[in-house]
Amino acid sequence: MSLICFSFLLTDSAHAISAAPEPEVIYGEDGRLDLYQIENPRLMQLADSTVALFEAANVEPDPSGQKALLKTSHYGQSMNLCPKEPFYDQPMGAFCSGSLVGPDLVMTAGHCVRSQEACAGAKFVFGFGVGKAGIYPAAVPAEEVYGCAQLVARQEEYSGADWALVRLERKVPNHAPLKLNRTGKLEKETKIFVIGHPAGLPTKVAGGATVRDPSPKGYFVANLDTYGGNSGSAVFNAANGRVEGILVRGETDYEQEGDCRVSKVCPDAGCRGEDVTKISALASQIPALESPAKPRTPKPATLPNPGRLAETVDSIQLQW
Secondary structure (H helix, E strand, O other): OOOOOOHHHOOOHHHOOOOOOOOOOEEOOOOEEOHHHOOOHHHHHHHHOEEEEEEHHHEEEOOOOOEEEEOOEEHHHHOOEOOOOOOOOOEEOOOEEEEEEEOOEEEEOHHHOOOHHHHHOEEEEEOOOOOEOOEOOOEEEHHHEEEEEEEEEEEEOOOOOEEEEEEEOOOOOOOOOOOEOOOOOOOOOOEEEEEEOHHHOOOEEEEEEEEEEOOOOOEEEEOOOOOOOOOOOEEEEOOOOOEEEEEEEOOOOEEEEOOEEEEOEEOOOOOOOEEEEEHHHOHHHOOOOOOOOOOOOOOOOOOOOOOHHHHHOOOOOOOO
């Protein structure tokens, strides 16, 4: 995943979001899934709270005013990828990811919005996902696009916590804020998954990951399958669905193979790992939800369609 969050897509240098690229990678098998491949409603609900950060100039109203048109580019061609790469023909357009943590509050990486000016130059777009195989999003309903009212707080340490909280211009009525792990406790080998916009693509869910090292101050290291554009993605505890952190930096994305590029693949326990800002670094800045859901009796969920889907999200126990 890259700290630059694909700043080459930006239309104004004032909105550049990083000075030092540090991309990410695939660990073991590629665990990224499109929304149409996810049938468990609990996962879909979490994905529904994910937001794509677009440059404002890349989001325009259509003539009817009912939809917002998204300016995107062809992923495979733009990145000079080999045709065998997953999602080769999909559109890319988001420069970072984020998630809803309050009625009008979005959480993302600090390097994604470094100033109030940069925040004002971004649009926060819900619904940028592939809900049906082969049908790629070129627009979203106009009401799914939000502007930045205020950069509430942020922190950016190159080898530490990296986060930002953004107040949207209006409350979000049709997406539920995510729940956080406010205990401050996180153990090695905890099973986790991530939801966001790798390489600026439509929403992807990637499971099968674990916490490698929870000891660094302000962040932990994991083996998540993430790329540039995943910066700001929420990382979830697979056992309870609560947010454990924010994906911020990691291994290099791609390697050259002949005259095109392919995703870099590392063993599950290899390479440097992906850095995730601990939610404890910013939880005190996020108001607790006023009406928490009633406790539910934990029970393992039945994942549909055995095979690759089940294998990919086998760590997502969905016991909340």
